Amino acid sequence: MAKPVTPATPKGERTRQRLLEAAEEEFGERGFHNASISNITKRAGVAQGTFYIYFASKEAILRALVEHMSQELRRSQSEAVSDCTDRIEAERTGFRQFLRFALEHKNLYRIVMQSQFVDRDIHRQYYERLLSGYEHRIAEAQSRGEVRQGDPKALAWALIGMTYFFGIRYANWEGRLPEESVVETVLDFIEAGLRPPAEDETSR
Numbered sequence: 001m002a003k004p005v006t007p008a009t010p011k012g013e014r015t016r017q018r019l020l021e022a023a024e025e026e027f028g029e030r031g032f033h034n035a036s037i038s039n040i041t042k043r044a045g046v047a048q049g050t051f052y053i054y055f056a057s058k059e060a061i062l063r064a065l066v067e068h069m070s071q072e073l074r075r076s077q078s079e080a081v082s083d084c085t086d087r088i089e090a091e092r093t094g095f096r097q098f099l100r101f102a103l104e105h106k107n108l109y110r111i112v113m114q115s116q117f118v119d120r121d122i123h124r125q126y127y128e129r130l131l132s133g134y135e136h137r138i139a140e141a142q143s144r145g146e147v148r149q150g151d152p153k154a155l156a157w158a159l160i161g162m163t164y165f166f167g168i169r170y171a172n173w174e175g176r177l178p179e180e181s182v183v184e185t186v187l188d189f190i191e192a193g194l195r196p197p198a199e200d201e202t203s204r
Helices: 010-030 037-044 048-054 058-081 087-104 108-115 120-143 152-174 180-194
Strands: none
Touching: 010 037, 010 048, 010 058, 010 108, 037 048, 037 058, 058 087, 058 108, 058 120, 087 108, 087 120, 087 152, 087 180, 108 120, 108 152, 120 152, 152 180
16 A cells, blocks of 8 residues: 655645645535546645545545545634633533534544555554543543542543544534533533542442
8 A cells, every 4th residue: 555645845735735734525415436536636726636636545545544534624723712711621622612613524434434445454443542632631630639530441432432422413414513401411511421420329
């Protein structure tokens, strides 16, 4: 498998970025198998030969796109919670930010889902990279007493799963953010599940 090309100049990076954005639209609207490199280059406004400077094939740009979307999602979440003072606040902020991100990137679900039929490793890595940092942050919060004890990986998977399906329901299916009452119901449920039990409960 050929390694992705890293552009040597800012202009090259901008071209590569345009190709990734065009691929996101093309794969999201037409599906991987119906998508074409010629349509990707037309959307990006570049010559078809330019595509092969950066990507060896349609499969290669899909792999790069999944990795790019993973990086963008994680960056978006990290920036959103950077000023939060504890893990509970970070979870509340992060949930809202994910819904906004999913709404802005409506093709996210379809592209990641399709990737498992092209490269199962990149599909799995997408979720494992989300999990890795999440698990670490939950474990740190447990050490500070901000989150109840338990397997941090299990907690991370549960939270990712909840957020994922709310994104499908609202951002992907309905193309909108949920009502505030829905968001608060979910956030209260998450907080109740994460917050350490009161002393009188632990002494029972």
